[in-house]
Amino acid sequence: MEALHGSRHGLITACLFAVAASFLAEATLDVWVTNSNGGDRLSQKSSLSPTGSSNGFHISVNRNKRYQYITGFGAALTNAAAYNLYHSPQRDQTMQDLFGKSGISMSYLRLPMGGTDFQGVQPYTYDDLPSWQHNDFHMDHFTIQKDQDFIIPIIKQALTINPSLRIIATPWTAPAWMKTTNSLFGGEFHNGNNYQQAYAQYLVKFIQEYQKAGIEIDAICLQNEPKHSDNAYPTMKLSWETERDIIKNYLGPAFNQHSINTKIIIYDHNWDDTSYAGDILADSGAAQYISGSAWHCYGGRHDTCGGFHNQHPDKDIYFTECSGGDWAPGFNIVWGMRILSIGQTRNWAKTVMYWNLALDDHHGPKVGVGGCNNCNGVITIHGDGGTTKNAEYYIIGHMSKFVYPEAVRLDTPAYGWDDVHSAAFQNNDGSIAVVVLNPRNDRDQSFYIDIDGHHYQYTLPRESVATFVYRS
Structure with missing residues (x-):
């Protein structure tokens, strides 16, 4: 009996040690x-x-x-970025580096709708008309065919690698015939009910045509940087009153009519103006269709979104653009981590996104001399197809590789600026x-x-x- 008791005691002790070791390992x-x-x-x-x-x-x-649920981290697939990726001889490996589990598993893309200042081809929209035709209110000439050349193939490859990838789409300009200047470069939206309705239809058709191509659009903005106009590249001013009216009278009802679940996001401009988004949300007719607001880093305080969220706690915050560039030489991760990856999520952002996903050795390709001439991509694709992973790659990667879509932010303490x-x-x-x-x-x-x-x-x-x- 004594031997049996000792044997049992030893067995229990061994089990306890095994459980403890397992717990510590976990x-x-x-x-x-x-x-x-x-x-x-x-x-x-x-x-x-x-x-x-x-x-x-x-x-x-x-x-x-x-706090908030996370939608994703990533950058913009500009025309230039898609062009560089599509034509890279090391495309497959580079796409794995960006979207694969062996890389940084980017989970959110910003897709410019048509032309920006970063282009591999001449800027375009989805309803460009010959000079002799003055309007196309019924969207008879609407087509996404030019996106089929290299943008859509890159998106589909990214989705194959990471099926959780989501997309927010934003135009830099409406078609020229919808503008007072009749040009893609600079100018203002041509206000009036027929133009507002046409622009809403333009956005609806984009979502529908992309869906036919097998790509779902998670969210859409009406205009990138609607307070900015530059005659050197595609831009357009869109007043908050007009953005409000398009959403309230046309876009929101059209989404309901066509059973479109894409989220409507407003503003998409700098931290230094909260009145644009605030004035739109003050209108309940428009606000009922709006999921949230989008913000850029080029003006204002980085904690602006936290205060804006407190005023509108039922609307989401998206951080959609900031660019690295030669103005910050060296491999410096501090600003991007403190202000963007950590700073924006601590101020309620569901997404944190950089500007160009991939640029070449000459910070392009670009349209003329307008816009940014010394921006960096998240990666640089060299002439031989090799890549350099810039600081932005790691600033995003420390989030995207480990924080998955639908993660929820938990509370941690805030210390001083240099702590x-x-x-x-x-x-x-x-x-x-x-x-x-x-x-x-x-x-x-x-x-x-x-x-x-x-x-x-x-x-x-x-x-x-x-x-x-x-x-x-």
Whole structure:
């Protein structure tokens, strides 16, 4: 009996040790790091095991305090970007780097509807007319045929790689015949009920034709940067009153009539003006059709969207454009992480998107000298087909690779401007991704990540970002 008792005691002890070891193994924290001054580029480091707690920065992840759901992270598939990708001799590998699990799994694309300043071919819209024809109110000449050359093939390849990929579409200009200048370059929308109705029909047909091509449009904006006009490339001014009236009187009702589920997003311009979107949302007739507002980084404070959300908590926030460029030389990830990837999600953004997805060695191809002449793409595609992954690739990747569509943002503390910055997200599979930035250029920073009663200590090098993944 004594031997049997000892054997049973040993078995129980072994089982307890096995359970404890299993628990500790499950409670480890995986780590990926990128830094501005060293060689780490989304480099996986040794996993962390729980440790004791101590004084210092604590990034406490609160599962019970939840904010917005995430739709995705990515960049714009401009005509130039699609042209560069389509003609690259290393296209398949580059597409995997951008959309595949072995790359950064981008989950959201911004699709310009027709021409911008970044073009592989001459700018166009989907209803361009010969000079002798003055209007096409019934959209008899509407076609997306030019998108079939290389834009649609690239989108379809991206969707094959990542079926969760979603698309927001935005025009830089209406067809020339809808404008006061009768030109794609600059000018204003030609106001009047017949033009407003035609523009709504134009947007509806775009969604329908893309759907026929096998591509769903998740959301649509009426106009990119509607307060801006430039005679050097496709642009158009669209007043908030006109945008409101198009949505209220034509676009919203047309979506209902045709059972279109695409979301209507307003504004799509800089942080420095909240009145444009606010005035539209003040009209209940328009607001009933609107899902949210979109924002750019080229003016105003980066925390603007947080205040705007507090005024309109039932409407979503989309961050849709910011560009890297030669004005920020070197491989610097701090601004993009602090202001965009972390900063915008902490201010209620469902998406964070850069401008051009892929440009060539000459920051193009471009239309003339208008627009941005020294913008960088998320990647640069060189003449031989090789690529350079720019800082923006990693700024996006530290989110998109680990934070999946429909993840929910969890609460983490806010510290000072030069202290650690963080954002945390819970995925549908239960995993939690915590993104942490050390913005300081003079020293490393140590901190603790607290999840489910576990404490994980880490020291992050200066000007570095880390994504930690926890699976309980």
